[in-house]
Amino acid sequence: MATRTTTGVTHYHVQKQRRAKFIEEWRKNHRTIVGVDDVVLHKTARGMRSGVYVGTDGDRPTRTMDAQVHEIDPGVVTTTHRHSWDAMVFVVAGWGWTEIDGRRIEWGPGDSLHLPAWAWHRSGNDGTRTTRYLTFSSEPMLDTMGMAIVEDAGEAGIAELAQRPPYTQHLDGDDPYARRIRRLGREQQARRGGRLHTSWDELELRNTPRGTRTTFLLDRAIGYQASGITMAMFEIAPGRGQSMHRHPGEAWLYVVEGSGHSYLGTEPEGGQMHPWKKGDIIVVDHFLWHQHLNTDPDHTAKVVRIHMFDSLLETMRALCDPLVLFEEPPEHIRDAQAGDPSTVDWPELTRPTWP
Ligand SMILES: [Fe+2]
Numbered sequence: 003m004a005t006r007t008t009t010g011v012t013h014y015h016v017q018k019q020r021r022a023k024f025i026e027e028w029r030k031n032h033r034t035i036v037g038v039d040d041v042v043l044h045k046t047a048r049g050m051r052s053g054v055y056v057g058t059d060g061d062r063p064t065r066t067m068d069a070q071v072h073e074i075d076p077g078v079v080t081t082t083h084r085h086s087w088d089a090m091v092f093v094v095a096g097w098g099w100t101e102i103d104g105r106r107i108e109w110g111p112g113d114s115l116h117l118p119a120w121a122w123h124r125s126g127n128d129g130t131r132t133t134r135y136l137t138f139s140s141e142p143m144l145d146t147m148g149m150a151i152v153e154d155a156g157e158a159g160i161a162e163l164a165q166r167p168p169y170t171q172h173l174d175g176d177d178p179y180a181r182r183i184r185r186l187g188r189e190q191q192a193r194r195g196g197r198l199h200t201s202w203d204e205l206e207l208r209n210t211p212r213g214t215r216t217t218f219l220l221d222r223a224i225g226y227q228a229s230g231i232t233m234a235m236f237e238i239a240p241g242r243g244q245s246m247h248r249h250p251g252e253a254w255l256y257v258v259e260g261s262g263h264s265y266l267g268t269e270p271e272g273g274q275m276h277p278w279k280k281g282d283i284i285v286v287d288h289f290l291w292h293q294h295l296n297t298d299p300d301h302t303a304k305v306v307r308i309h310m311f312d313s314l315l316e317t318m319r320a321l322c323d324p325l326v327l328f329e330e331p332p333e334h335i336r337d338a339q340a341g342d343p344s345t346v347d348w349p350e351l352t353r354p355t356w357p
């Protein structure tokens with residue numbers, strides 16, 4: 003009779019162990035609030051100072067996006083670079099400019115910009131006070147696919163540099179190759195024609211059933227062509243809160259103005275409150291119930307919400323269906339938590355200040 007020897011180390015066992023180890027290790031990276039004081043600014047070769055809120059280079063690793071802060075002193079122009087990922091910018095102080103593939107955009111506090119993938123860019127400060135802005139990039143996600151590339155051009159002017167990678171737009175035929183060429187050609191053409199700038203002066207905030215008033219800053223709904231990162235701002239009335247909900251991480255809230263606390267918990271009850279203030283980032287980095295509350299009895303709180311929606315989260319929703327990845331409490335609970343925002347006497351919208 004034939005006998006067979008098994009080693010016990012199968013594909014199944016290797017995979018099971020590897021998966022368990024990954025998530026066990028990864029849980030050490032969970033965060034709640036990253037305070038503005040936790041972010042150390044360093045002088046960089048680009049001519050500006052930079053610090054990491056969340057991201058591997060600040061020893062707070064992430065999987066899809068990173069969040070950094072940068073400062074440019076008066077009279078300084080940064081070096082030029084480009085990269086395979088895109089980034090969103092939110093200005094919190096000072097007046098300056100950014101040149102994106104030869105187009106110069108002037109900006110001030112509260113303005114937002116999109117830096118598309120492979121677009122050369124540099125920024126400058128012609129003013130009299132230091133500028134400060136946040137950036138949120140898709141570098142970690144591209145890095146997970148081995149596609150994160152950066153090219154530093156030093157002091158070179160953008161006009162003398164190579165343009166974005168060329169692409170083929172058209173090929174006749176009804177075969178899969180020709181169809182792919184045309185499909186990706188159309189896609190790339192649209193991607194390269196997206197919007198780049200939202201001025202604070204054009205923002206209009208609208209009441210939502212979740213207890214806040216909100217506006218898009220950078221989103222495909224208003225003409226942006228990004229990797230999936232979307233940026234919106236919402237304002238919470240004094241003493242009020244946004245209704246509780248949950249969705250996958252990484253979703254971050256940069257506190258533009260105000261102070262309060264956020265509930266974070268694996269269940270809608272029994273979790274912890276985490277205090278925040280102006281300049282902090284509230285980190286929702288995994289699948290937790292959360293609710294953001296403005297504890298100031300007199301002033302509204304404004305936060306900028308960033309997440310990787312159109313690409314990553316939509317894909318996760320498709321792949322996990324019928325699992326529900328965006329959960330809200332039943333309407334009567336939601337409305338009781340949120341309160342009616344139409345009863346709020348919202349203040350005039352003024353540009354953010356720093357510090
Ligand atoms: Fe950049």
Ligand SMILES: [Fe+2]
Pocket residue numbers: 247248249253286292
């Ligand atoms: Fe959320």
